[in-house]
Amino acid sequence: MGEPYNPNEIESRWKDFWRERGFFKADIQDTEHKFYYLNMFPYPSAKPHVGHGRNYILGDAITRYLLMRGYNVLNPMGWDAFGLPAENQAIHHGIHPRDWTVRNIAEFKRQFRDWGVVFDWDREIATCEPEYYKWTQWIFLKLYENGLAYRAEAEVNYCPICDTVLANEQAVGGRCERCNTPVEKKTLTQWFFKITAYAEELLRDLEALDWPEHVKTMQRNWIGRSEGANVAFRSEQGDEIVVFTTRPDTLWGATFMVLAPEHPLVEKLTAPDKRAEVEEYKKFAARQTEVERLSAEKEKTGVFIGAYAVNPVNGERIPIWIADYVLMTYGTGAIMAVPAHDARDFEFALKFGIPVVPVIAPPGGTAKSYVMKGTYREGLPGALREAGFEFADEDGSLYVTLREGDRARYIALVQSYLEPDSWSEVIGAGWQFVFSDSVMNVGSIAEERKVLERCQALEPDVREVHTVAELLWNVEFYRDLLFHDRYGTMINSGPLTGTPGDVAVERTIEWLEERGIGKFAVNYRLRDWLISRQRYWGAPIPIVYCDECGTVPVPEKDLPVLLPEVERIGLKGLSEIPEFVNTTCPQCGGPAKRETDTMDTFVDSSWYYLRYISPHDDRRPFDSDLVNKWLPVDLYVGGVEHAILHLLYSRFITKALRDLGYLDFGEPFARLFTQGMITYPAYWCPEHRWIPPQEVAEGRGCPHCGRELEVSVVAMSKSKLNVVSPDELIGKYGADTERLYTLFMGPPEKEIEWSEEGLRGAWRFLNRFWELLTAWIPRVKDGSGEFDPAALSEAAKRLWAKFNETVHRVTREFESKRFGFNVAIAAIMEFTNALEEYLGREEPDLGLLRRVIRDLILLISPFTPFISEELWLRLGEGGAVLEQGWPTYDEEALKLLAVEIPVQINGKVRARVRLPHDTAGDIEALREAVLAAEEVQRYLRGKELVKVIAVPGKLVSLVVK
């Protein structure tokens, strides 16, 4: 029997050991075997919970492994310490944000220590310290000097609760990323970083990054590159109106034009009698929140401004509208509308009675024709049938479906049967109206008008209808053919009619360029990064406004622009602190005012990975020589929630600093791993809000009012009260148990629910592990760990083989992309089970036993460092675990064993044959041995053997008849 496992006693012995011994201190000058491992630094809010633990425990395990593999590992930690929660504490509770932050940082550090998670603390940084934000400001100045930071008036997202503007990236779905409040639009003068200058490169360089595919996809979508053409339309008055389109092949189908309500030409072009209406619409559009504007079910709105534009390809006069579905911030803020081939334009045209002209043949080549009862003479159905047309006859109304190739033949036939004052239509590649005396095509706005006129003249019911499209829309049968946005042969398109769909866009662009009407163009969805925040707790933007000199950057020597120390922080940030605002101009020395906005905290975090290399250098932000050797970061680990924000900004800053000559690489993070969140049930009572899970009893409702609770399993968060604190758990089971369970729960990239039962599984295992090893260590303590594998008993050979397999499986997970430590730990558990079984079966070979115990301790040590260090000490090998090399795997060990070869007969496993390793590994020997085996012969009696497939070392498959 071994000793009882007492984790608290063991862990208290080792908590400071690794740090004190300096194992986690990187040698920054030695870049030969460097490995830069980085966890995203946290925002130190309140106390960490077991969900935080996942990130750092994973990183700690990887770091310990790398150290044992002999790498010079840099794994630093710091604090993303500026931000709104701290400031809100200050405003509401009068605590200085720095004090609040410092307190939380201490709490995090204590937790890391309890977890056994160690960092190179000499490199600790906090973005809120002047020594750090001085250099954040320095980066701002460099960008400003090089035209990458600018101030502009723009329509911005504003969050009324956070009382500040937000970057595009932080207004998720029209709501504030932090507090979920619907964002308002405001026109303000703000500071921007010109990230769009790098749009193409940010997109292109994704290709080579070893990042999860979904993160790359998200960035690609966010950058949103589209190719097309800019085409110059003109107003009737002669103003050029350039539109961007990805479908220049549909140009001949433009039947109207839409400008964004804020478009500068609106003012000029609006007809006097439309002015009032247009003004009102502009106000309506401005008033809406982003959420309202984006809401999917929203009907199209817009107004005609009383002006017309001329389509440069065919000279057609088309009305100009304004509508909020056209955004000033994308493309040119103006579009040509082709309702036949754009879903939004189609909806708009149908609603406002604007003509639709088809200009692209739908691929597939099917057309439809509806021949209403009473419009044709007797005999048409028979004639159609005879001519081989497919149709349905419902009460005398005919619904014909035909191939485009039969169109002419069909038209001739129908026409010969039409009553004089009637018509029918053929809808497919173009719309044709068949009258008894003529056939009319809807190939232009003019033709559309004529067709409609003629129909209205013939049929009083049609007089209510505004367009041919509306007329056709009323026939359910046609609906699926009236609009499509696929590529197809161009029709009704003047000189380009007949151009096939696969080259239509390209040919049209060539055609436009030859005539100087338009040219190839690329547009991006990405907008410039708005970095101004009207808050106190951030890095001040180092700019001064002087009446004489204008906008003046603070000289580098005057950095940092310090945050003023004030009694109490108010709602209006720096702008309400006169001592800060009023200053002198660095250029002329006259009175001037400081910029009062601080920078978005994502600016702070967009370069911190550079600072870790020389965190205390007070002469420069980073040491370029060393940074160029240590970066890119070899492995960056963090939550997927930063997939676009932080990761895109960091990439941009890196590229900008490279172009300014400070770096010689363009991507900060060579490899990225995103770990999933830990979830836990959260309970909601409509009256008492969030209820902590510990207070919720099975089957009973709210502990306060008994009302039924709404349960959702979501990421742990303090605000939902569904956090599990590590303290209690470590007191009960120890940190090793928490670590082991956290890594064993499931693949780390996936979200997973925390379970106390699961945790106890890890606890049980460590107890068994401890008891087993402490029981046997005294027997092998003074042994050598040497043995002759060939001389082992059969059971011992099996154990030795299993051991080597285990080393292989555990190592593989560290070396793989996925860090599947759930599998690695499972392998260790399996081996422990096998070891226990072996020890219960026979008197062990002590050399073998010492060897496997020794390596088993090392193998589990990245996951459970405390128990490992303690067992290592008792084994008496000397030194510390982290000074040992990682166990190696011996291929030969597996060859000692007999192999069990499954035998498939007609695809089913019918027998297993035990064979020596050599026999099983040789194709001919394997084949013969299996066919000779009694348990196989049994199945072959009276059957004909058709085929034998022998896979050496794997299996044998027989086909019999």
Next chain:
RNA sequence: GCCGGGGUGGCGGAAUUGGCAGACGCGCUGGACUCAGGAUCCAGUGGGGCUUAGACCCCGUGUGGGUUCGAAUCCCACCCCCGGCACCA
């Protein structure tokens, strides 16, 4: 709607990438220990079948088809789930 990732026991998930499906753990069932246990230990645990209860047979990795001696894994079609984006012209 578009893009990305997935569907394997009651649950989390394994399966060395085309070769014994369900490792390991949780849960569950039975038993032991116990005044008691939600602690611990032992055994069983995909579903079904059985005049031979076994070293047995059949079914089984979302659905339907295909390739192959052999498919969770490859191909085609479909269904469903998760994540992201979404009036971006």
